[in-house]
Amino acid sequence: MPETSRVPAFEGFRLSVAMDAxxxxxLREIMARARGEDFISFAVGTPGTDLLPLDDLGRVTAxxxxxxxxxxxxxxxxxxxxxxxxxxxxxxGVDCREEQVVLTSGSQQGMDLLARLLLDPGxxxxxxxxxxxxxxxxVRGRRPRILPVPSDPEExxxxxxxxxxxxxxxxxxxxxxxxxxxxxxxxSLSPERRARLLxxxxxHRMPIVEDDVYGHLGLxxxxxxxxxxxxxxWVFYLGSLSKVLAPSLRIxxxxxxxxxxxxLAALKHAADIDTSxxxxxxxxxxxxxxxxxxxxxxxxxxxxxxxxxxxDALERHLPDAVRWNHPRSGIFVWAHLQKEIDTTSLLERxxxxxxxxxxxEAFASGDPEPVxxxxxxxxxxxxxxxxxxxxQRLARALAAExxxxxxxxxxxxxx
Amino acid sequence: MPETSRVPAFEGFRLSVAMDAxxxxxLREIMARARGEDFISFAVGTPGTDLLPLDDLGRVTAxxxxxxxxxxxxxxxxxxxxxxxxxxxxxxGVDCREEQVVLTSGSQQGMDLLARLLLDPGxxxxxxxxxxxxxxxxVRGRRPRILPVPSDPEExxxxxxxxxxxxxxxxxxxxxxxxxxxxxxxxSLSPERRARLLxxxxxHRMPIVEDDVYGHLGLxxxxxxxxxxxxxxWVFYLGSLSKVLAPSLRIxxxxxxxxxxxxLAALKHAADIDTSxxxxxxxxxxxxxxxxxxxxxxxxxxxxxxxxxxxDALERHLPDAVRWNHPRSGIFVWAHLQKEIDTTSLLERxxxxxxxxxxxEAFASGDPEPVxxxxxxxxxxxxxxxxxxxxQRLARALAAExxxxxxxxxxxxxx
Numbered sequence: 001m002p003e004t005s006r007v008p009a010f011e012g013f014r015l016s017v018a019m020d021a022x023x024x025x026x027l028r029e030i031m032a033r034a035r036g037e038d039f040i041s042f043a044v045g046t047p048g049t050d051l052l053p054l055d056d057l058g059r060v061t062a063x064x065x066x067x068x069x070x071x072x073x074x075x076x077x078x079x080x081x082x083x084x085x086x087x088x089x090x091x092x093g094v095d096c097r098e099e100q101v102v103l104t105s106g107s108q109q110g111m112d113l114l115a116r117l118l119l120d121p122g123x124x125x126x127x128x129x130x131x132x133x134x135x136x137x138x139v140r141g142r143r144p145r146i147l148p149v150p151s152d153p154e155e156x157x158x159x160x161x162x163x164x165x166x167x168x169x170x171x172x173x174x175x176x177x178x179x180x181x182x183x184x185x186x187x188s189l190s191p192e193r194r195a196r197l198l199x200x201x202x203x204h205r206m207p208i209v210e211d212d213v214y215g216h217l218g219l220x221x222x223x224x225x226x227x228x229x230x231x232x233x234w235v236f237y238l239g240s241l242s243k244v245l246a247p248s249l250r251i252x253x254x255x256x257x258x259x260x261x262x263x264l265a266a267l268k269h270a271a272d273i274d275t276s277x278x279x280x281x282x283x284x285x286x287x288x289x290x291x292x293x294x295x296x297x298x299x300x301x302x303x304x305x306x307x308x309x310x311x312d313a314l315e316r317h318l319p320d321a322v323r324w325n326h327p328r329s330g331i332f333v334w335a336h337l338q339k340e341i342d343t344t345s346l347l348e349r350x351x352x353x354x355x356x357x358x359x360x361e362a363f364a365s366g367d368p369e370p371v372x373x374x375x376x377x378x379x380x381x382x383x384x385x386x387x388x389x390x391x392q393r394l395a396r397a398l399a400a401e402x403x404x405x406x407x408x409x410x411x412x413x414x415x
Numbered sequence: 416m417p418e419t420s421r422v423p424a425f426e427g428f429r430l431s432v433a434m435d436a437x438x439x440x441x442l443r444e445i446m447a448r449a450r451g452e453d454f455i456s457f458a459v460g461t462p463g464t465d466l467l468p469l470d471d472l473g474r475v476t477a478x479x480x481x482x483x484x485x486x487x488x489x490x491x492x493x494x495x496x497x498x499x500x501x502x503x504x505x506x507x508g509v510d511c512r513e514e515q516v517v518l519t520s521g522s523q524q525g526m527d528l529l530a531r532l533l534l535d536p537g538x539x540x541x542x543x544x545x546x547x548x549x550x551x552x553x554v555r556g557r558r559p560r561i562l563p564v565p566s567d568p569e570e571x572x573x574x575x576x577x578x579x580x581x582x583x584x585x586x587x588x589x590x591x592x593x594x595x596x597x598x599x600x601x602x603s604l605s606p607e608r609r610a611r612l613l614x615x616x617x618x619h620r621m622p623i624v625e626d627d628v629y630g631h632l633g634l635x636x637x638x639x640x641x642x643x644x645x646x647x648x649w650v651f652y653l654g655s656l657s658k659v660l661a662p663s664l665r666i667x668x669x670x671x672x673x674x675x676x677x678x679l680a681a682l683k684h685a686a687d688i689d690t691s692x693x694x695x696x697x698x699x700x701x702x703x704x705x706x707x708x709x710x711x712x713x714x715x716x717x718x719x720x721x722x723x724x725x726x727d728a729l730e731r732h733l734p735d736a737v738r739w740n741h742p743r744s745g746i747f748v749w750a751h752l753q754k755e756i757d758t759t760s761l762l763e764r765x766x767x768x769x770x771x772x773x774x775x776e777a778f779a780s781g782d783p784e785p786v787x788x789x790x791x792x793x794x795x796x797x798x799x800x801x802x803x804x805x806x807q808r809l810a811r812a813l814a815a816e817x818x819x820x821x822x823x824x825x826x827x828x829x830x
Contacts, residue, residue: 013620015678016535016557024681032491044489052487058480065473072467072661074459076447105520105665105687112686116556120431137685141531142431205428246487248692250520250665263430266439270552271527272520276691277663 021143025133026362030347034356040390042310042377043356045183045243045331049381051302052246053295056286064281075277077103077265084287085239085253092215093225094237096255102264103275107213107240107252111138111176113267114209114236117260118173119144126165126175127365128157130374132183132211135176136365147172148366153325153334156187159196166204174207174236180223181214181330184363184376188328194227201234213240213252214330216296219304223329233257241283243331243380244296249279303331309384310377313391318398324377331380336373339402343375346401355393436558440548441777445762449771455805457725457792458771460598460658460746464796466717467661468710471701479696490692492518492680499702500654500668507630508640509652511670517679518690522628522655522667526553526591528682529624529651532675533588534559541580541590542780543572545789547598547626550591551780562587563781568740568749571602574611581619589622589651595638596629596745599778599791603743609642616649628655628667629745631711634719638744648672656698658746659711664694718746724799725792728806733813739792746795752788754817759787761816770808 030043064071082098089096104110111134119125119142127135129148139146147170149161157177166172177197179189189197201208210227217223228235240252256264268275286292310333314324324335337343343359350356360374382390445458479486497513504511519525526549534540534557542550544563554561562585564576572592581587592612594604604612616623625642632638643650655667671679683690701707725748729739739750752758758774765771775789797805 013622015675016531016533016538018531018535019678022678022681022685025684028491028681028684031489046489049484049488052484054480054484054487057487058477061476061480062473065469065476069464069467069469072469072472072663073464074446074461074657074662076443106689108685109687116433117430120433123431134685134688137681141682141685207428242489246693247489247689248487248694250687250689250691260430262439263434266437266443266552267556269440269443270437270523270549270556271686272524272665273549274521274662274665276665276694278661279663279691 018141018143021140023136023140025137027133027358030356030358034351036354038354040355040382040386040393042379042382042390042394043358044381045378046381047243047247047331048302048306050383051299056291057246057282060286060289061282064278064285067281071278071281073277074274075280077275078277078280078284080288081280081284084284088239089255092212093229094255095229096232097258099258100255100261102254102256102261102268103280104252104254104268105250105272105275106242106247107211107238108134108138109268109271110238110252110254111135111209111211113264113271114174114254115139115142116267117264118207124170124172126162126172129365129367130184130360130363130371131176131365132178133362135211144173146365150370151185151187153185153187153336155193156182156185156189157193157197159193159200162197163200166200166206171204172206174209175201176209176211177227178211178214179227180212181217181327181332183214183330184332184358184360185334186325186327186330186332187334188223191224194224194230198227198231198234201231206234208235209238210235211238213238213243215239216244217300217303217331218329219300219307220328228255244299245283245286245292249283250275251279251283303380305384306379306382306387307333309387310379310391313388316388317391317395322398331378333377333379335375335377337375337398338373340405341398341401342372344372346375346397349401350394350397353393353397355390355397357394433556433558436555438551438555440552442548442773445771445773449766451769453769455770455797455801455808457794457797457805457809458773459796460793461796462658462662462746463717463721465798466714471706472661472697475701475704476697479693479700482696486693486696488692489689490695492690493692493695493699495703496695496699499699503654504652504670507627508644509670510644511647512673514673515670515676517669517671517676517683518695519667519669519683520665520687520690521657521662522626522653523549523553524683524686525653525667525669526550526624526626528679528686529589529669530554530557531682532679533622539585539587541577541587544780544782545599545775545778545786546591546780547593548777550626559588561780565785566600566602568600568602568751570608571597571600571604572608572612574608574615577612578615581615581621586619587621589624590616591624591626592642593626593629594642595627596632596742596747598629598745599747599773599775600749601740601742601745601747602749603638606639609639609645613642613646613649616646621649623650624653625650626653628653628658630654631659632715632718632746633744634715634722635743643670659714660698660701664698665690666694666698718795720799721794721797721802722748724802725794725806728803731803732806732810737813746793748792748794750790750792752790752813755820756813756816757787758790761790761812764816765809765812768808768812770805770812772809
């Protein structure tokens with residue numbers, strides 16, 4: 001990359017070329033603005049604040065802190081926690097060993113570390129056209145070529161498009177996928193698409209980075225096993241307790257082939273030395289108590305209630321022209337406005353009404369045009385009884401935006 | 416870098432070129448081996464385990480967890496914590512604003528983020544010949560050219576050598592320095608060397624990354640103000656509570672010019688989303704209590720006792736041929752064996768005796784030869800009354816190693 005592309009950022013002093021490619025998350029800004037007592041946020045992928053296990057974690061933390069000074073010290077990754085994680089993996093159908101588990105500070109760090117492990121500048125990586133902005137933050141700093149593939153809001157990743165891409169001779173370093181509770185689209189991949197995806201990965205020797213942070217949040221009975229359950233070599237798995245226990249613990253993990261685990265652990269050490277020893281002990285002790293399966297059951301039931309409340313409210317208040325899907329796992333609904341509404345502009349108006357969502361544009365891995373009229377609605381952090389009010393506010397914002405948006409022909413003339 | 420330099424690591428699948436340059440910390444392995452009930456470790460840069468404020472943090476954590484669910488959620492960086500950090504900076508003589516503070520997961524993450532912000536492959540970075548292995552882990556993944564400059568074990572960084580390097584036309588992207596309690600050498604930079612260093616930085620428009628994690632640990636009265644106190648533009652400051660409160664909180668920070676703070680915060684978000692909201696609240700509440708200055712005073716007094724106990728024991732038990740320095744801040748003594756002893760080989764024997772240190776080689780930024788006969792001895796995590804026993808074990812290992820090492824001429828003949 002030519003020297004001239006560098007942005008002079010500091011008294012003529014130039015930053016790394018990688019900073020040019022780096023793009024900040026739009027969500028952070030929305031999060032900063034969309035707050036307040038009465039505010040209703042469908043914007044951010046936070047778990048339900050009221051559902052965070054304050055009492056359980058308070059009790060366990062007190063017990064762990066009473067166990068001795070060592071929990072405040074640096075430490076090697078907890079073997080006990082790794083054992084518990086291996087058990088959680090079994091729940092997702094995955095048979096793995098502790099030696100394959102690398103602890104991370106949330107799954108975001110797992111993405112960042114895998115990007116460092118796998119990507120050099122110019123390498124190709126496959127991302128869906130609309131995909132979690134965090135994976136984009138993780139890979140863009142490596143200056144890859146991003147190869148976008150489309151997804152549809154009912155079935156997810158378009159395997160025909162992926163196959164055509166791979167057959168064209170591209171050699172992507174990896175593909176990132178969220179098979180359950182897709183962020184932002186809320187989709188679950190069908191067994192057929194999964195089988196075909198794994199087949200393509202093996203055939204083209206292309207690792208799949210499987211983000212399974214919503215894998216325990218099936219809303220309609222058992223979800224399918226993780227992709228890694230069917231393919232232990234070419235699927236690198238990322239898990240996290242942020243969505244199912246508490247984000248502020250910052251406990252995530254990667255499961256990778258054993259010969260890569262030591263390298264990934266060394267990258268982790270270089271990135272921030274340790275994941276908090278205290279948090280590791282707290283989580284291990286919490287999981288030891290055996291209440292987690294019941295917690296998951298309750299969470300799924302509550303998120304099902306919130307999803308249904310949101311879907312009902314959307315049905316009641318949004319105009320016919322708006323379409324949305326019915327997620328079977330995770331915490332997101334993906335809605336699509338069929339008129340000439342730009343959701344980034346709509347967001348301004350919605351925040352004025354006291355509600356926020358995340359505009360599709362924030363998730364665009366390539367051309368933002370296909371997702372500009374889409375939005376991600378999270379139902380996780382809104383009480384069911386507040387859902388109707390939130391959607392009404394959204395409907396008001398939409399009506400006002402439509403009234404203010406000239407129809408296509410008039411706009412075309414105005415240009 | 417040529418494609419052929421890549422290591423085939425996984426079924427013929429190749430990892431990033433950056434992984435070739437990456438070097439794992441030797442300390443991690445020592446840490447894993449040097450454990451056990453009776454073991455005495457001078458090896459790792461951990462604070463005194465017995466000095467970690469278990470009761471204070473237990474009380475504060477209980478209070479914070481009782482304050483509401485929000486402390487378990489994702490969150491924006493705590494404004495209260497940033498205020499308290501600005502106050503801590505004032506103690507180090509630095510006048511800064513909250514807008515210049517970026518929270519990190521320990522200062523190690525600060526190094527990693529600054530390396531991303533500043534370095535492209537092939538860029539030059541100045542490191543001392545023996546320097547904290549963490550900065551090396553942070554920069555090597557960016558594949559820079561490392562320009563080593565010597566230091567002496569009494570006065571630290573060799574400013575003549577640095578000046579000659581800069582006058583030769585090199586344009587380093589930054590220099591990393593630990594002005595107080597140097598890791599591994601335990602040195603403090605004199606006021607004269609500091610002034611000259613800042614002058615060189617300004618003249619050559621070269622940022623200095625100042626690692627001040629031992630800046631509150633002056634062992635003989637007040638230490639000098641941080642470098643950043645005298646230069647607010649060209650000094651990027653890294654602080655941490657790991658050495659003075661508790662490592663497992665993972666609370667560190669960077670203080671940078673305001674126009675770089677947003678970029679650094681965005682890189683932080685990409686790396687791991689948040690530094691634990693809970694830890695941020697706990698630390699803010701702890702600092703609010705106002706006991707931290709007293710804790711620091713007690714810590715300094717105790718580390719002074721431990722340092723003196725170590726220096727006395729070294730005097731008593733090590734042979735005349737060994738030299739060591741007298742640190743005025745921080746937690747490290749740097750010792751130098753004047754005979755043909757390789758400290759990496761000595762370490763094996765020492766671990767057998769039940770004591771560990773960190774061999775100089777672990778800190779070599781370039782040619783390991785100049786540091787191969789040096790070792791870093793940390794006095795922080797050993798009770799004063801155990802110090803003599805630890806040093807006796809070291810002396811036994813050294814005597815055995817000397818007995819087993821043929822004199823130079825004999826070895827030369829054997830080759």
